[in-house]
Each structure stands twice: as C-alpha cells, then as structure tokens.
Amino acid sequence: MTIEDYRQAIECKVRGAWSLHKASLEQPLDFFTMLSSISSVVGNEGQANYAAANAFLDAFAHYRKSLRLPANSVDLGAIEDDVRNPINSVSSAQLITGITFPLPNDGSLELTGEARFGYLFSSSSNAVGGDETGNYSEAAADQAVKAFHMMHESGSDVTSLLKASLSLISAQVTKILHLEAEVDAGEPLQTYGLDSLSAVELRGWLRNKLGAELSTLDITNARSLYALCEKIMPQIKEGAC
Incomplete structure (x- = not known):
C-alpha cells in the first residue's frame, strides 16, 4: 500500500483517541x-494499516490505565453477543474476543508457526496440552495454564472459565494418575x-499454577471434578504460574 493509504x-483512530483523551x-x-479489532493481535493480510x-x-x-x-479497548472478532457485559472498572485494559481456545494445530491458521501465539494451540483434540502422541507434556501444560490466565484476566464469564478449568485440571489429573483417558467431570476422583x-x-x-489453596481433604472428598473446579474458581489468582 502507499504511505498515504497507511496514514489515512x-x-x-490515533487523532480521535488522543482528542477524546485530552477532552x-x-x-x-x-x-x-x-472499539479495536482482533486484527491488532493476529494481524490481517493486506490490512497492516488497520491492524496498526x-x-x-x-x-x-x-497507557491510560497507567x-x-x-480505559478499555475491545478487540472485536466475530460478534455473537453484547460485548459491554464484561467491561467494568476492574476489567483488563485490553479485552480480546473471537479467538477460540484451544486453536487447532493443524496448519490451517497463519498463526501456527508464530511462537508468541503457541500457548493458544492444542496439539491434541482430545486433551488440553497434549503433544503429537496425545501425551500431556510440561511445556504444553504451561501453555494451557497461560491461556487460562489470559481468559481469567480478560474478564471472561464464569461459565467459560469453569469449562476451561475443567479441561485444564482434567488433563492434569489424567497425567498424575497415569490414566489412558480423561476423567468424567461428573465422577468423584477417587x-x-x-x-x-x-x-x-x-x-x-x-x-503453584492457579494460586488456589485447597486441603488434601478438599480434593479427595470432592463429589466430582466439576464440584472441585467450582471450589477452585473463586481462589484463582492473577499472576500465578
């Protein structure tokens, strides 16, 4: 594109935002x-000016938060609902919508080869953080934890966070107990x-990973994995892991 197209x-957006800020x-x-765009996070071929x-x-x-x-910028992707609900005085400065988690690691997306987006991908469709053989590696587990914290800090609704925590903790339990398949969320862990x-x-x-303080009895006596996750949710701390 020409420099004129880029600047236009x-x-x-720059002049408008700055003028409103001063006022x-x-x-x-x-x-x-x-209102920002998801293109600012993932880019969009042919729209470098819009992304910038x-x-x-x-x-x-x-900057305004500092x-x-x-201040909130909402990076809009596909819109299915009202985006105003998660915005409040304690919301993260930047709220990102429209990025499915986990993203398919099948080469269909241009982001696949970008290291900075690695934590958004799952190598296995059956387990969060699985490697190419379906095993749960430490590196993949850490990526899944980072993605979960990103959801938490961006003000995702409780239902979405609970669903994500179920996948995350189920995968960890599967690893600890050396199970061949993930646990049923409705069954007691015992x-x-x-x-x-x-x-x-x-x-x-x-x-260590979620900042949640539970006793061993809280875990062993949990009616189900789902009940355990419900108990964990209010205790999750930003900056853990």
Whole structure:
C-alpha cells in the first residue's frame, strides 16, 4: 500500500483517541471504551494499516490505565453477543474476543508457526496440552495454564472459565494418575484411584499454577471434578504460574 493509504487508516483512530483523551482530562469519565479489532493481535493480510491503528488503541488503553484513568479497548472478532457485559472498572485494559481456545494445530491458521501465539494451540483434540502422541507434556501444560490466565484476566464469564478449568485440571489429573483417558467431570476422583499422595501432588500444582489453596481433604472428598473446579474458581489468582 502507499504511505498515504497507511496514514489515512491510522490517523483517524490515533487523532480521535488522543482528542477524546485530552477532552476527558477536563471532565473525568467513568468509562473510556475504544472499539479495536482482533486484527491488532493476529494481524490481517493486506490490512497492516488497520491492524496498526487498532494496536495503537490497545496500547493507548494500557497507557491510560497507567495514569489511573479508566480505559478499555475491545478487540472485536466475530460478534455473537453484547460485548459491554464484561467491561467494568476492574476489567483488563485490553479485552480480546473471537479467538477460540484451544486453536487447532493443524496448519490451517497463519498463526501456527508464530511462537508468541503457541500457548493458544492444542496439539491434541482430545486433551488440553497434549503433544503429537496425545501425551500431556510440561511445556504444553504451561501453555494451557497461560491461556487460562489470559481468559481469567480478560474478564471472561464464569461459565467459560469453569469449562476451561475443567479441561485444564482434567488433563492434569489424567497425567498424575497415569490414566489412558480423561476423567468424567461428573465422577468423584477417587473412582479413578486418587489417593492422599496423588491429592498432595494435585494440591501443589493447583497452588503453584492457579494460586488456589485447597486441603488434601478438599480434593479427595470432592463429589466430582466439576464440584472441585467450582471450589477452585473463586481462589484463582492473577499472576500465578
């Protein structure tokens, strides 16, 4: 594209955001919400100017937050519902919609070879963080944990977070107990052979990776994996792992 085309797409968002920012300094606002695009995160071939303009909005939201001013940029992808619900005074500066997790690691997406997006991919469709043979590797597990924290910090709804935590913790239990298939979310973990020793191992993992403090009895006496995840959800801490 020409430099004129590049600047034309960028300047309207940059100048507009900056003008509104300056005006808001004279009259404090409760909300300062900018509509960005998922292209600022994943790019879009042939639209480098549009992607750059929206990347500015994302960075500007973080800038305003650093000044203790309200700001949110919402990176819109496919829209199925009202995006205003997750926005509040404690929302993350940048909210990203439209990226499915986990993404298929089948080469169908241009992001597959980009290391910075590696944590969004699952090598196995049957288990979170599986490698090419379906095994649950430490590196893949850490990527899954990072993706979960990204969802948590971006203000995802409780239902989505609970579903993601079920996949994450089910995969870890499968690894600890050396199971050939993932556990049923509705069954007690003792059904699969969970004892006090394996409960201690899971307890340590939950503390280190999710910041959740549970006793071994909380784990061994859980009615089901689903019930255990419900107990864990209020305790998840940002910055764990």
